[in-house]
Amino acid sequence: MLCFFTLVISNNNIFLSLSYNTFIHLQKTLKVSHSIPPMKTDLKESTSQINTARRQFLRHAGISAASLGILATAACHKGEQIRVKPNKIDIGKDDISILNYAYAFEQLEAAFYTQLIQTPYTGITVDELALFTSIRDQEILHREFFRASLGANAIPALVTDFTATDFTSKNSILITAKFLEDLGILAYIGTCGLIKNKDYLTVTAKITSVEARHAALISNMIAPGSFSGSDQVNAYGLNNSLSIGEVLYLINTCLKTKVNAVYYDYQA
Secondary structure (H helix, E strand, C coil): CHHHHHHHHCCCHHHHHHHHHHHHHHHHHCCCCCCCCCEECCCCCCHHHHHHHHHHHHHHHCCCHHHHHHHHCCCCCHHHHCCEECCEEECCCHHHHHHHHHHHHHHHHHHHHHHHHHCCCCCCCHHHHHHHHHHHHHHHHHHHHHHHHHHHHCCCCCEECCCCCCCCCHHHHHHHHHHHHHHHHHHHHHCCCCCCCHHHHHHHHHHHHHHHHHHHHHHHHHCCCCCCCCCCECCCCCECCCCHHHHHHHHHHHECCEEEEHHHCECC
16 A cells, blocks of 8 residues: 555645545555566567657657757766666756656556556456557657657666556556556646756647646546546646655655655655
């Protein structure tokens, strides 16, 4: 239950309220299985399919080859940007850190939905499987975009840990999916003012809007009409946000490989 329990002590008060209720709901209604082993994001995906999808994604996102190479060929030594320790990695600084931060999150989401499609929950419908497959494919595209953008500056593949999720239970799946999608939006919005390259700011905004569509879908699957709950959208019609440290604190509970952000005063 660790992955969801840590939500209770988030510093964001609005997020805190819903998360605590979610945790209580988990305790009362779900029998969480710990039989699912930790997963790597090194998944069984066709390299040719990924490369083709990546090229199509970049073309339709409006990202030029020159812009893509800005960080991949950045004039810096990898060791100065990315620090790697046993089971711990650091995202670096400046735009590289923001893209690595997003890359880490997209690895987590892609791994979750890939596992869901590989081992569908009991009673999943054809329509539900199609929806989750679409989400999986989009998360993989997002992950591959950030990997290609970062090049040699990319953090390594992360080892995820979803042992708190019962992949045979629809309720458990939906709660984990909501946790990831809602947190992803809070994370992306929290970095808007930190990105310096306008091309990456543009594509990040486009990815954020897709994540918001995912989140709305998941919320409605849990409770119709709950697509813009107060845990996400405030009284002024604006989505909430979380800092890099707050988000990493939460997602690290679902990772065997811990992610640090020393430049932003956060260490796991």
